[in-house]
Amino acid sequence: xxxxSFTLPVGQTLAVVGPSxxxxxTLLSLIAGLLTPATGTLRVAGRPVxxxxxxxxxxxQDYGLLPWKTVRQNAALGLDIRGLPRDxxxxxxxxxxxxxxxxxxxxxLSGGQRQRVAIARSLALxxxxxxxxxxxxxxxxxxxxxxxxxxxxxxxxxxxxxxxVTHSIAxxxxxxxxxxxxxxxxxxIVGSFVNESVGDRRxxxxxxxxxxxxxxxxxxxxxxx
Amino acid sequence: MVKxxxxxxxxxxxxxxxxxxxxxxWLNIPAFPRLAPAVAAFVKGMAGGPLLKHFGVSLYxxxxxxxxxxxxxxxxGLYLGRSGSPVGSVFVYxxxxxxxxxxxxxxxxxxxxxxxxxxxxIVLVILFQxxxxxxxxxxxxxxxxxRSVQSLGGGEWHIYRHVILPASLPAIFTALRLSTxxxxxxxxxxxxxxxxxxxxxxxxxxxxSRQFDLMFSGVMAMALMGFGxxxxxxxxxxxxxxxxxxxxx
Numbered sequence: 001x002x003x004x005s006f007t008l009p010v011g012q013t014l015a016v017v018g019p020s021x022x023x024x025x026t027l028l029s030l031i032a033g034l035l036t037p038a039t040g041t042l043r044v045a046g047r048p049v050x051x052x053x054x055x056x057x058x059x060x061q062d063y064g065l066l067p068w069k070t071v072r073q074n075a076a077l078g079l080d081i082r083g084l085p086r087d088x089x090x091x092x093x094x095x096x097x098x099x100x101x102x103x104x105x106x107x108x109l110s111g112g113q114r115q116r117v118a119i120a121r122s123l124a125l126x127x128x129x130x131x132x133x134x135x136x137x138x139x140x141x142x143x144x145x146x147x148x149x150x151x152x153x154x155x156x157x158x159x160x161x162x163x164x165v166t167h168s169i170a171x172x173x174x175x176x177x178x179x180x181x182x183x184x185x186x187x188x189i190v191g192s193f194v195n196e197s198v199g200d201r202r203x204x205x206x207x208x209x210x211x212x213x214x215x216x217x218x219x220x221x222x223x224x225x
Numbered sequence: 226m227v228k229x230x231x232x233x234x235x236x237x238x239x240x241x242x243x244x245x246x247x248x249x250x251w252l253n254i255p256a257f258p259r260l261a262p263a264v265a266a267f268v269k270g271m272a273g274g275p276l277l278k279h280f281g282v283s284l285y286x287x288x289x290x291x292x293x294x295x296x297x298x299x300x301x302g303l304y305l306g307r308s309g310s311p312v313g314s315v316f317v318y319x320x321x322x323x324x325x326x327x328x329x330x331x332x333x334x335x336x337x338x339x340x341x342x343x344x345x346x347i348v349l350v351i352l353f354q355x356x357x358x359x360x361x362x363x364x365x366x367x368x369x370x371x372r373s374v375q376s377l378g379g380g381e382w383h384i385y386r387h388v389i390l391p392a393s394l395p396a397i398f399t400a401l402r403l404s405t406x407x408x409x410x411x412x413x414x415x416x417x418x419x420x421x422x423x424x425x426x427x428x429x430x431x432x433x434s435r436q437f438d439l440m441f442s443g444v445m446a447m448a449l450m451g452f453g454x455x456x457x458x459x460x461x462x463x464x465x466x467x468x469x470x471x472x473x474x
Contacts, residue, residue, distance in 0.1 A: 032376055052378040064373025068391040068468045077387065078377035105468045121377070 001026065002186040008178065010045070010128075013155060013162040013198070015172030017213060018182030019221055024165040025061075027187075028131050031163060032058045044129060054082070057122035058131045061138075063114045065106040065121075072102040075120045082125070092120040096150065112143040116150070123154065130162045136171065145201075148174055152199050169217065173209045174201055181213055183220030191216025256437050263441035270442045275427075280446045282422040286340060286415075287408045287450065290347035294404065297348075298355030299397060305356070306363025307389050317356050325349040326414055333418070343415040343423075350411045351404035358403070362396030363389050395469065398462045405454040409447055424450075 001023045008014045018024050029035040030042055033051040042049045044056065057078070065074045075098075076089035093099045096116040106114055115135060122130060135151075136144040152175060155162060166172050172179045177198055181191035193212060197205035246260045270276025305313040329346055336342035370388045379387065416425025424443045431440040462469075 034372065034375060052375075052380075054378060058376035060369065060373060060376065062369055064369060064376070066370060066373070066387060066391070068394075068466070069387075077374070081374070081377050081379045081383050081387075107468075125377070 001182075002188050004182070004187060004189055006178075006180055006189070006192070008161060008163065010161055011159040012178065013164065013176040014178040014180065015164045015166055015176030016180055016182060017166060017169060017172045017217060018187060019184050019217070020167065022182045022184050023187035024167075024182060025133055027182075028058065028133050028163065028165050031129075032056055032131055034058075054125075055128040056131065057125050057127035057129070059118045059122055059133065059135055061134045063106075063118040065114055065117055067106055069106075070102065071098060071104050071106070071109070071117050074106065074117050075102075075124055078121055078125045088126065089120070089124045092123040093117075095123060095154065096120045110143075111139050112147055115139065115147055119151070119154070123158075127160060130160045132162065132164045134166055135164065137167070144171075151175065169210050169213045170201075173197070173206055173213060174199065179209070179213055181216040181220060188220075190220035255435065256432075256440075258437050258441055262438045263445065266438040267442035267445045270439070271446070276439075276442055276446060279422055279424050279427045279443065280450070282340075283412055283416070283424040283447075284450060286343050286423065287347065287405070287412050287454075289340075290344045290351065290408055291401070291405060293344070294348045294352040294355050295397075295401070298352050298400070299359055299393075302356045302359025303363045303385060303389050303393060306360040306393070307366075307385065309364060314360075317353065317360065321353040321357055325353075326411060329415060329418070338419040343412065343420070346415045347408050347411045351408050354404050354407065355397075355400045358396050358400035359393055362393040366392045391466075394466050395462070398458055398466075401458050402455065405458070406451060409451050409454075413447065 004027065006014070016024050016027060026035065030037055031044065031049065033049045033053055033056065044053060066077065069077065072089065072093065075093050076086040079086050079089055090099070090102075093102055096119050098113065098116050098120060101109065101113065106117065109117070118135075136147050139147060148171060154160075162176070164172070164176055173195060175198065177195050179191075179193040179195055180189050181193075182188065183190045191213065193209060193216075195209055197203055197209065200206050242260055249257050249259045267276065271280070304310075305317065326346065328349065332342045332346055336345060366389055370392070371384055374384050374387050412423070413425040413428070416423035417429050420426035424447050428440050428443040428447075431437070431443065
């Protein structure tokens, strides 16, 4: 990654779009504090990123559910680790509509349901920064839109700052107020957009921005960034 | 997996009994008695006879040895697998293939002929089996699950507690199944020298005095012990690993 610099105002949402292998996942790991940058600085809420920052929640591409824990136990995992009471997990499961399946094992769930558990697990921690790595890439089109709507409604309720990494342009434009586009390695920012049409899949604003992001993406891939 | 029913056991046992009796008739030697007198000796010995005492002593030795090797082997194996310590790996691979039973004479000199020497020999053999199996399982844990716990703020303790240990539990049960079989075999060897009680000594003594029905009652008691361990482990695994019960591939 080279010369990647951006600022996300508190309570807003950012999508990072880029081709496979441009360092999107690395960027998220850096923000989450799972990796330390070789050069450069990263600040979350004004402070340099520290590993295991309590307010940061990361939702991974493969959801990261533990096969030996039930839905309820998985949702409460972050609370258990932090020694907090488990009742917030129940609330979070209710919020994603999974309370009925709380006693199932992850392998008994559909992809969309597993994604919901992962979201509930993060929500239970009451984060101020939610990081998501290709959260819906493994889902079928309808489930994906359903999950996008769920995520949007959660954001509207909690106003959590969110950083979302995706290779879906439409997803980025539907969900995020800010969209940045990365080039292939070494990843540089080849486009940065402010999005006025969050939560709208049909309007002209949506389509115009999708096209602008697509142009930036192909400029980056073809190397005339 | 096909669910096993009680009558499956009955049928399998009947086949085993049939093979035994046919073999006994065909061989026609005193050292291989027919089924009926051997079973009679077994029932008589177990119902308050000396066989029960031998069985209890042997069970105690194998049981204690298994618990000790589990208490030592599981934490150490999990640590070696998780840390990937190269010295630990090399040590285990060097020490594992050494046939430990050859140390019985040394152990008897050092520890005498009591229970502790026999238990020590069994531990020496099965500890390394446990170590190798558990270490490999702990090393094979998906890094994604570890990252998942880290991303929730978990440290090393949480990684062991929520990922490494539960992920290795099926392998720990595999190690236990292997080691109980081995433990009974090593027990037989350890009890063959200067032992007053134990199924191994019973088998050797009755062999020397040509009481072959009694000898086979000891053989049956050993088989029963091995089978008992398998049933116990199956039950424990269902209890401890409920997630694998629900049709996970």
